[in-house]
Amino acid sequence: MTKTDNLAPLSVGGDLVSVQGLTVEYISGKSAFAAVREANLTIRAGETVALVGESGCGKTTLALSLIGLLPSKQSRITAGSLSFDGQDMRAASNDDWRILRGRRIAMVFQDPFAALNPVLTIGHQLGETIELDSPKDGEPPKARAAELLKMVQLDESERILRSYPHQMSGGQRQRVMIAMALARRPDLLIADEPTTALDVTIQDEIVKLLRRLQEELRMAMLFVTHNVGLVQQIAARTAVMYAGRIVEHGSSASVLSDPQHPYTQGLLKSLPTLTSRGTLPILEGQPPEPAHVPPGCAFHPRCPRRFEPCDKVDPAERPSGSSLTRCHLYPEQ
């Protein structure tokens, strides 16, 4: 592979990630179901996009497909296209992805404890990542490691490099994960629920850290979360997923203040806040199992505004307000 081997500069303001009509299916035995259906998503260089949704909505599947970590035997991309920096990655092999991983695309996961090897010191694990790159002007790996730890605000680098994962707090482990992911200055960081397992105050710190790093390193980020409240702090644009579809997609401010899709509207209205009181307006029912998604618009059984076409035709993406949404209430272009 040639195009990504030489670290040519990215086209300024171009689309780093372009996903069009992507459908990803999971196969179990003889049956298959779509975990992601006809997703359109673009991430520009240096921008942060939040991917929001509940369990089973397909957000992790979509995130994994952007780094080529979908389980190869149990899943397949059955429709649409997926490209990174202009390079078509839909049919890419594991080797093709390996060239990109770490160097241009990196991922941070929800549970840092599970992602770190319990029997190796932090220094060892961090070192492995650093050694993959050619040393920066002959800088010894230890200094580089300390530099990385400082970047994620872990100061006692000597002690930490000698420690094992279980000797550190959840927040510290997550910072180490972030340091490892960013060691080779990737162009895209995929963060899959990076703060869900952490305490609220630590969560806040990690989110601020990620935002700062993203600005400093001029990196693009896909921030996957089920916590709608975090979105505004970290992402300029937000995509809301439901039952495998991106049902609404626009700037974070407009998605939160002027949601177009009934699901987003209902969800935002129902969330308890510090100021809400009394009976909260609820969304009836629960999100569908990925394998048993209702026909037509997946949200129609729960939708207070459903009408004629909703149980028959799955709405395509169309503009509404300043966002794009998949809902029959708004006219197709």
Next chain:
Amino acid sequence: MNLELIVDNLSKTYTAESGALFGASTKVHALKNVGFRLAPGQSLGIVGESGSGKTTLAKVLAGFADADGGTARLGDHNLLSIRRHQRARLLQMVFQDPFGSVNPKLLLGTQLREAMPDSDNTSLAANELMATVGLSGDHLARYPHQISGGQRQRFAIARALAARPSLLIADEPVSSLDLSVQAQIINLLNSLRRERGFSQIVIAHDLAVIANTCENVIVMKDGAAVEAGPVSDVLAKPSHAYTRRLLAAVPIMKP
């Protein structure tokens, strides 16, 4: 019903082994002289992060752990020394994880019926109980894996209320649930308390959940209660630095 909960100077310490082979063990003060009152029918929120002692407090009150000092009385009953089946009539708990709090191998009907008092253990009563939490009697013939997480949490609430307790302790009742389902459970807890008049303790790390279910709140940090008072007061004018930090960390929703 109508029993007041008075907790005074409650303490618990335990020794934690260090990770290393010959490391010294440290004494952890899980609860440090915690005290509060809960009037009948009222709801108290206990907010804190991991290590704050909030879960230990719930476990001690519910009888799953022993206290090392202090008292806890519900009406005339000493919660720290009461027999298990007596406690069952007074106090019930709803756990965080709806997957783990229901026995996967038993029918829901079996699990509900064994929670109901012998005096009123009919299938009619069981169906009624299910209806109060928004579930159908048909669910009693199913296994836990056949219903959703939100439905399982409703079942857990029904089961807890079957014993007609005076006090319900809800440990993170919505944090493992989908966002679009959380409001349903919050509304349910509120309406059940209005109808049945039990007292309630809600333990959560999410201040918004507590704000929507409780009249009073205690903020815990490192085993001690650092601030307490009516929810509206504490949210509007937090006096402790940690409370302010917690409030600042709550993600803002509207732009």
Next chain:
Amino acid sequence: MLRLYWKRFLSNPLAVAGALVIVALAVSGLAAPSLAPMDPLAQDLFARLKGPSAAHWFGTDELGRDVFSRMIAGLRVSLLIGFMSAFISISIGTVLGLIAGYWRGWVDAILMRVVDIVLCFPTLFLILMILAVLDKPSIYMVMAVIGLTSWAGLARMVRGEVLSMRERDFILVARGLGLSTPRIMLVHLLPNVISPVIVAATLTVGAAILTESGLSFLGLGVQPPLPSWGNILTSGKDFIHVAWWLSLFPGLAILVTVLAFNLLGEGLRDVLDPRL
């Protein structure tokens, strides 16, 4: 739930094969007297050590007895001893494991020390000693001895499962509801720890059959003239150069039977506790 297990089981050809073999053996064992073409004890001194033929499918032994009929009778004995001793050892092991795991404290400490001691004993020697002292033991004695010496490993395993289960929220709920301890152990805990027990049970039957064959081979198990695969092998070893059939058929039978139980056990493990 059962349908899911059934489907999973059917997708494992080896396990299904094992199950079919066992079913075939069990049916034959039950129908034994009618299946045997001849009386296993009938001697025909004019037809000693004859090879396999139309009249004697598996040949005859040194007293002219039809080996096939003896093997069918031996099958009955093997299965009986296998199942009964497994039943004894599983019952003891499960009960003790449940008690030790749930009660903990000194009860657990004592029980586990007993388990340690039993496990340290070279079981075979223990069995040999007991049976030698008993002098011509009946099959019920053999059954009891095997059962009473092989429960320890299962007890430890059940205890481990109970230890990991007892802190689960639904057990705490049962305690919080004021349910009695026996009820919690039998109704709530047992169904959740039973899967590895079922797997172990299947494997234990296979092991018990093997043990019984070994004992009978040594002359300490089933006593002649009552046939057992093991004691057919005993004569087999004396006449191995002139009557290969006396060693091959019982040996093969033991192999196939134990293999069938092992395959079934492994298959059950995949069904009940799949780790993909």
